[in-house]
Amino acid sequence: MSVLVIAEHDNATLKGATLNTVTAALACGSDVHLLVAGHNAGGAAQAAAQIAGVAKVLHAEAPGLEHGLAENVAAQVLAIAGNYSHILFPATASGKNIAPRVAAMLDVAQISDITKVVSPDTFERPIYAGNAIATVQSSDGVKLITVRTTGFDPAAATGGSAPIETTAATPDTGKSSFVGSEIAKSDRPELTAAKIIVSGGRALGSKEKFDEIITPLADKLGAALGASRAAVDAGYAPNDWQVGQTGKIVAPQLYVAVGISGAIQHLAGMKDSKVIVAINKDEEAPIFSVADYGLVADLFSAVPEMVQ
């Protein structure tokens, strides 16, 4: 049986999370197919065909698939699900939205946020905000999985030459419609894909200080910006910067935590980073228990000094 990956894309280009999901899929079986469901999504399908290891790209075209509405995409996946032993989605906002809908329609349990494929029916996944790792076995006929992208290396985006096959689009369910979106524009690397992340917490004190202190350091390092939940709730940073159990899960090469105490909720989102640096004036802060390098100092003087 083959393995199906649901590609995440904006119709023109593929999202990076798709590449990590392909790596997880290849650990489940060698015949990996990618579904690109969208509208005017030829560009995304072409990109999908280039991914190393992909055997076939299925391309479904319909206006109802343009914005990734769960009702329509789930119906599309269900239409071809019978051919597959495993169906994988990236554990992004989009994948988490659609995958359980498919699972319920197939009457199978879903395995969320896997970090390791032990065998084709056994997987590891974190529970309790990453404070425990559960090894779970599925006896369902179809393994329906979402993949924590930081748990798997990305597959090479080039080198493949998979055939693109058009698959019939399912009709629009008409139960929901897309009204609009506000996507924050940024020249910075995407948070979940960045090699370096500079993250700020409540100790910054205001949005102005956040921008004044944290942004220059991130610019200097070519880093993405992150924030703790406390900083987001206080309005210092937009909510899609939030790193933690309920925000983004990241694992960069370098994570710099500035003025972040290190609540369990936050640690769950970043403790798989390669090197963690903590700058905090409270030497008892829990963040120091996971930091490779800790600097007990006032961030308002230490961070500008670092920038220089």
Added chain:
Amino acid sequence: PVKRVVDYNVKVRVKSDGTGVDIANVKMSMNPFDEIAIEEAVRLKEKGVASEVIAVSCGDAKCQETLRTAMAIGADRAILVETEAELQPLAVAKLLKALVDKEQPALVILGKQAIDDDANQTGQMLAALADLPQATFASKVEVSGDKVSVTREVDGGLETLSLSLPAVITTDLRLNEPRYVTLPNIMKAKKKALDTLKPEDLGVDVTPRLKTLKVSEPPKRGAGIKVPDVAALIDKLKNEAKVI
């Protein structure tokens, strides 16, 4: 729907035999996302949009406490689906589907995920089983006529969807700030109706589909060092860790 979970401030410990986490004698509370769901439902009632708020929980008898909390926030009545069995999201979604058939709500509001199993599945599964539209990770909900407009938190920003009612919504953190329950409201909640059903009454098989083979501690990070000043930090990052 509300779930009774280990309080979010508790740092859980993995049992040494690898069978699970130790939750004996640990403080339990309502899942934080579910508090937000109840709060939103009560606000819809206060605005005159909703006529009645029903709180539902599935699990052992102690979930009654969680339902009393929901009623203290403002839910009108509660239903407990009582079972000692381990409940996985698919089973809960089936139980909720049976209750949706019975009670015919116009809107079902759930938390986006429970902080114990971190599954983030139940709302979407319920929507699929009941063949209803869904809006997950909601940060704003506006009902007008037979439609609901929902702003959702997605990667990179926000998006707004319009759903026809009935519909299923799951809450994100920034949807609202749940109110504190007051003592008079806790007393009043004790007098509100709480019905108890069994999964068999709803004709639902709750047998777990996933088998947990073991639960282990996550890999520990090696103890780090404290550096005396910024110069030493930069030097370590350049020459020891080689990350900048």
